[in-house]
Amino acid sequence: MDKVQIVEVGPRDGLQNEKEIVPVAAKIQLIDKLVAAGLKRVEASSFVNPRWIPQLADAEEVLQGIARPADVTFSALVPNLRGLERAAASGLREVALFMSASESHNQKNINKSIEDTFPVLQEVAREALTLGLRVRGYVSTVFGCPYEGSVPLENSRRVTNALLEMGVFEVSLGDTIGVATPKQVHEKIGALVKDVTTERLAGHFHDTRGTGLANVAAALDEGLRTFDSSIGGLGGCPYAPGAAGNISTEDLVYMLHGMDYETGVDLERLTEAGAFIQQQLGRELSSKVLKASLACKTV
Template identity: 85%
Template sequence: MNVQIVEVGPRDGLQNESVIVPAEAKIELIKKLIDAGLVRIEASSFVNPRWIPQLADAEEVLQGILPASKKDVRISALVPNVRGLERARLCGVSEVALFMSASESHNRKNINKSITETFPVLAEAAKEALALGMRVRGYVSTVFGCPYEGAVPVDNTRRVTHALVEMGVSEVSLGDTIGVATPKQVHEVFQELVKDVTTERLAGHFHDTRGTGLANVAAALAEGIRIFDSSIGGLGGCPYAPGAAGNISTEDLVYMLHGMGYETGVDLNRLTEAGAYIQEQLGRELTSKVLKANLAKQKQEEHT
């Protein structure tokens, strides 16, 4: 049984770091992730650099990695609109991701538009990207809870998911943006959505803010989901819960999946090397439990 992992650390992880990692270090990280066997990597974002200064070097990073990437590796970037898409096109990107929220308040805070106002903006970008022969992915934030509204009705997510599918996105990633989801809720949401959208077109994007990230992956697996986003080392905190963990760690996810009998194509030892590299670049210990355990084991072996 195969599970696809979409590595979002270089984008979703690093955009939440206070330290701005140099472009050459980001390129080296992505190369290490590719060497570890990851074939889907979200490398950066073409959102206005004033919003996310940590990713202001998107062009340099993409131009540095795309020529060197292997044929079977899909390097993608986040774009907010047609302007962002044009920047991505000029870099040679062949896959882009669009994003919006399931909750009205978060969408306004994040995109400065209502959900209804956001649809035509993304539809225009999707149409242009598809015309250029690009793959298009969609993200839906705050599926399991909103920092401003609390619980989010599943019908909100259904409405946004359907709109993205109508735009032609190949896959919709459902996000637990603030890390409040529990397995019961994950079962319920995916059971509803798979009635209208096939499991092959849905992905899970879980955060470990409250320690339920991997349990939620297991719940989604039970509903037939086989695509999950994760971040090397657990990069990226939760902007709504200072000091809390953010994205689930790729190392932890791979360890669990392999232990459950799933195949990912990822070499955990090489993945550890990638985690150790970016941890050193940031100058702080990352939250991945498997990374910590593997590095401790290596250190012990060096002294015996």
């Protein structure tokens, strides 16, 4: 069977957008449940300045409390050398850098131009590699920007290549505001995989307009085998007004298994993790598989 890697980003990309701060104990339980379901790559938190994202100010406590199986890779977002220092002290083996393909979103998100962001991330990547850490890269707004609209392919190509030259092992291409369609995915990812091997690219789709899973299917056709997703469909983007959550991990796993892809994830245990965080948040999450699973249990 063809294998697909799933990078679970709910504990970071999902919870950072919640209005209420989820308690440390609940975050630890959630991550442990995700790992118990078979997920091998989990983005556990972020070492961005707590003033920017207070929802993740407890990164050290969370990472100290979770179980650390040897076969699971935990990572966190780092914006600068200070964030990297905190991540390394927490015992992480992988960190992630982030920037945007569109100038306006990069300014809103990082408060720097794209050109001024490159040397900052290059410094962080160099130090991380020196420390023996793996470095992942995120490129936001590949398919559209909330401030500029359509984003030229050359923007994404330039940023992707710059990150790869810094030494990142993988670049996650993000549809930050959920505007992509399968046609656009075929066009843009089809072009980018010609520059880069498919093993070094991942897809990060949001479901704002209901096309998230269709876009995954299109990316699979182009050779991608790594996708980011969020438990329950948690997420959004604080700098992208109206952006809905990431594609749901439950929905993604259900679709992939139905297409005969192997993920190594136990869907039943995964929905238990979704039910847990839904209960903690006190509201219904968007995952359709989670809704169906819970509905079946009440019949």
